[in-house]
Amino acid sequence: MGEYLHGQGHTVMGIRLAGHATCPKDMVRTRWHDWMNSIEDGWHLLREVTDHVFLIGLSLGGSLSLLYASQYPIQGVVALSTPYNLPNDPRLPFVEWISWLTPNVAKGPTDWHNPKAAEDHIEYPAYPTRSIAELRDVIKEMRAALPRIRVPVMLIHSRQDGSVPIEHMNKIFNALGTTDKQMVLVEHSGHVITREPDRQVVFQAALDFILRVTGK
Secondary structure, eight states: OHHHHHHTTOOOOOOOOTTSSSOHHHHHHOOHHHHHHHHHHHHHHHTTTOSOOEEEEETHHHHHHHHHHTTSOOSEEEEESOOSSOOOOTTGGGHHHHHHHOOEEEOOOOOOSOHHHHHHOOOOSEEEHHHHHHHHHHHHHHHHHGGGOOSOEEEEEETTOSSSOTHHHHHHHHHOOOSSEEEEEESSOOSOGGGSTTHHHHHHHHHHHHHHHHTO
16 A cells, blocks of 8 residues: 555655564563554654655554544544454453463454465464553543544445454544544455455545545
């Protein structure tokens, strides 16, 4: 997606969130504030070279982008496959303690509609249990922040997302404080819609949103 937007003449930075894309032990040490700090670092770098900064985030990245938009001056947000809450599980309030006994949680079945992308998709082999507490907390912060968001927001979701049900998009949309908000649905993809069969639809929708908001 970043390569596509860059090819259309936009300056793009792919932010690596703290604890991601290194080793699972790094993830265990990080907290959601560290993830927000990673975004802030990228924002400071981008605002030195461009007048308009947009945030585009997938899943957790969507939650972080929306939360960030409630606190810092950006031009707009594109939130992809974004969760409104975690599944109702009685263990969630105690997950920090559980992590001492069960450091990792196995990943469930995937919902890939693009087998080739699934083959080369790089990810940690399991979920660090301690990080689930951070995901729980940052999504809670995002929910509280949604009414304070005043910048334009585009939400994109797949009807066949096997990780985050489509109802989450509707809940986020209804809670947003901005009047400039829209929802885009795709039909033939799983959760990681930036690498799925509908990816070009997603890329074009995000590009059209950016051009409209900036008046270009």
